[in-house]
Amino acid sequence: MTDFTGKFFWYELMTSDPQAALAFYGDVVGWSSAPFGGDLAEPYHIVSGSAGPLGGIMAIPAEAKACGMTPWWGGYVGSADVDADVERLSAAGGSVKRAAEDIPGVGRFAVMSDPGGAIFMLLKGSSPDGMDAPAGMPMGHVGWHELYAGDFDKDLAFYTGQFGWVTGDAMDMGEMGSYQLVSQTGGADFQDMTGGIMPRPPMLPVPVWLFYFTVGDIDAAVARVTAGGGTVLQGPMEVPGGAWIIQATDPQGAMFALVGGKEEG
Structure with missing residues (x-):
């Protein structure tokens, strides 16, 4: 457990x-x-x-x-x-x-x-029977957690200080500020990272956590999003480590994200 x-x-x-x-x-x-x-x-x-x-x-x-x-x-x-x-x-x-x-x-x-x-x-x-964390990035589960922070410095200190999260590398994103990798699991290596914190971009009305659900081929997932009435906001784009991501809204307007790979063509 x-x-x-x-x-x-x-x-x-x-x-x-x-x-x-x-x-x-x-x-x-x-x-x-x-x-x-x-x-x-x-x-x-x-x-x-x-x-x-x-x-x-x-x-x-x-x-x-x-x-x-x-x-x-x-x-x-x-x-x-x-x-x-x-x-x-x-x-x-x-x-x-x-x-x-x-x-x-x-x-x-x-x-x-x-x-x-x-x-x-x-x-x-309330149940004595707990859950086990899934290993790796199994299909359908959250593979990445991303905070668009309302106060980058205070929020980073809050999560690391209060929850014991560990920081990894920070990536310079120019005018968008710094993208700070964080790990909820205690490891500090790149493979231990479980998310990132960055300043809230102007197009987002409020600070928010965004969760990336793991899929297979990202292009096939994009097709399913649009066919189902969702809207792709950004991507597909490649991120460090070779994964591909999109950010989207579902037909009712909730924002979500996907992370997957690309089939070789």
Whole structure:
């Protein structure tokens, strides 16, 4: 059982049309899905990649929709003590967006933002049966985590200082600033890196975490995105290490990203 304390381990889409989103991502990323939560009017759908469950898809709650929430991907960071972490992270410059509370049969969670304003969730599961982190970059799972930071320096210090993340190389991106590689797993070599932090570019309205789902051939994935009604915002483009990425929005408007390879032609 993997200790996910201080690491992203669960990913959740809140959307205006869960059934349409399930069909879209099932085709684009290859997920299977199953409802969770019994006879709820709006079931929570567990989605799984090749190595097992990785997240969920649900309808935007009525109260959140009334406050203007639009479709959005969020990530959960493992917590050994949600209440203590809320207090600790708040003292370090984070903000509480939703106070700690229990989800029956699931665990205890809270919604936080980092000093720059990007949202993330904390979660401690109630089940003694935990998950294991998938090895490598299995199909359908998150292969990269990218923060478009509202305050680069404070956010970098926040995640490294509070969650124990390790920094790798920093790449100079000119006017866009520095792209700082980070590892949630403790290793400092390139192969240990699990994401990057960079200043929020002007075209993004708010600071945000972006999650890259692993696919096979990136060009084939692009074709599936557009055929399913999604929009490619950027890419395909090659990144260090030989992978190819795109950034896109799904048909309901949630931003997501894909990482894959290129078939030799």
